[in-house]
Amino acid sequence: MNDKRFKLSVFTENMPGMLNRVTIIFTRRKINIESLNVSESEVKGISRFKIVINTSEEQIIKITKQLEKQVDVLKAYYHSESDMLLQDLAVSKPAEKLNLLKDED
């Protein structure tokens, strides 16, 4: 396959359901989302989605247009791997007994 790694930046109005509106575009085309981050952008009330997927150049163009077609999406951009700065962050914690169900008082 000609799949490459792409990152999408999607700017949307900040409202309930936006995450669903954005992700169903990938679900419908059976594209797996490798990573996803949503946070408020520099402009108040506008969210920035950062989405990483593996797909073809042709498909990523179509997806970008489908994202922009959504009424509450302001703008969608895609970037190829060469434009990306990938950062890994490792967080570690000394092992101790885990109790996930109870709050630690």
Added chain:
Amino acid sequence: METLEIKNKNKSNQKLMTGAQAVVQSLIEEGADLIFGYPGGAIMPVYDALYDFEVQIKHVLTRHEQGATHAAQGYARATGKVGVCMATSGPGATNLITGIADAQIDSTPLVCITGQVPSHLLGTDAFQETDVIGISMPVTKWNVQVTKAEDIPMAIAKAFYIARSGRPGPVLIDITKDAQFGELNFNYKPFTGMRSYTPKPELDKTKVEQAAELINQAKKPFVLFGQGVILSNAEQAFKTFIEKSGIPSACTILGLSALETNHYLHVGLLGMHGNYAPNKLTNECDLLIAVGMRFDDRVTGNLEKYANQAKVIHLDIDPSEIDKNVKTDVAVIADAKESLTYLTKLVDKKEHKEWLNQFRLLEQEEQTEVINEELNPTTHIMSMGEVIHQINELSDEKNIIVTDVGQHQMMACRYAKFKQTRSMITSGGLGTMGFCLPAAIGAKMGKPDSQVIAVMGDGGFQMTIQELGTILQCKTPVKMVVLNNEFLGMVRQWQELFFDKRYASTHMVNPDFQAIVKGYGITTKKVDHRADLKTAVTEMLAHEGSYFLEVMVGKENNVFPMVPTGLSVSEIRLK
């Protein structure tokens, strides 16, 4: 008028009212005069408010929520206005989904209002609670849930704006019961725009100039037109364009009636069961000019063998349609009326006589091989085509044909003659059986002066047969024609051609339709013999009220020509 009274009583233009009253008042402000719907627990406050506004806004009680959406679609497609439908939460809302999906793929402006359980019960699996926002998201242009009374007017204003602007589509507003009961100061402001949405992209004139250059150089240009011409009210602009440039033009099924069938440049219908010439010559033209159409797979056949020799110009309002299926050389992203008007100024006045003649020659071939026998069969068995032909012969210009889905639909699309725009209403992209009867009711209510003829098969008719009750209650003078072959004909045809005649679950044992329809107080007639057909169609068209005509047609007749799946459009088969 209630609206005026409110304004006169209160100088600040505000009035205290409930959310439910605000729903009705907002609909009136948007110019809605008809609502198709079905009441239930979670939408009851709105129905209660509607009771006070029966003069300004009429509610049509369909017999199923699916019927309400299709009726709203029929209304919207016939009038060009936004169709409104309403349902309760849970099953009421989920029953809307088929119609919404149909409206989404066929770009029909709808505003759907659903009731929802009170906001404090959201997410608790309360009685008749479904996540209709989640369910409808993939099939709506936009949707929103309202949980506060004061947000209702704005939500409805926005819904109408989004539904009707740009490439139209269905919008859903889910209103919790507490929002309907809550109070607000009503002050209606029509919605004028939002930062994230550009309904009409600005016309890039350089693109049009490039397009004109290609058109002026082309020896064998070919225009494909779709519903975009109708949706942007560009029928006249389109006609002027093709007449000046002299280009042969073929339509998609949703483009039918945008240009009158008998126009000298109309060369027929594209697609799987379309006409021979336009399919064949798609692979011979040197320039394809697509106007307001989306290169659906039923139109293109095998994409790898689709018009590879031609340059492609695509005029569409929706940027996501450009290069989606067919790669374009020049894309003009704009409202069709604007782009066509400018394009017409730039193209040379031409006639493509020889090229047009190529279409007419192939048309003759189709006429001898297929059409003659279909319209005037040599056997005693009646064909679907001859019934459509009879309707053409006996009816006038104000006809609106509404169809269901299947063989009869293809026959109606192929053989009905259209003289004015918006006179063909059919489920294109979704292919929804059961669409016809309720859509015909909506079309008739939207265009009461037009003769509305619903053409159905025996399968699709039974999918929404309950809407006969709506016709009974509203006295809607719809003319119904059921072409009965006691089969799910299109599937049977495929079984015959591609599945070794293994007729799995396509034979239908039907009830006595005459008895059923009589039960609804509708005049009926059944025709078994050709000799009775003309009289029956004449009687139906002249009849004042609703009329049901059942015609027994050949059980194993097929629709031809046909582009079998996977083959190229130029490999279209005449038999």
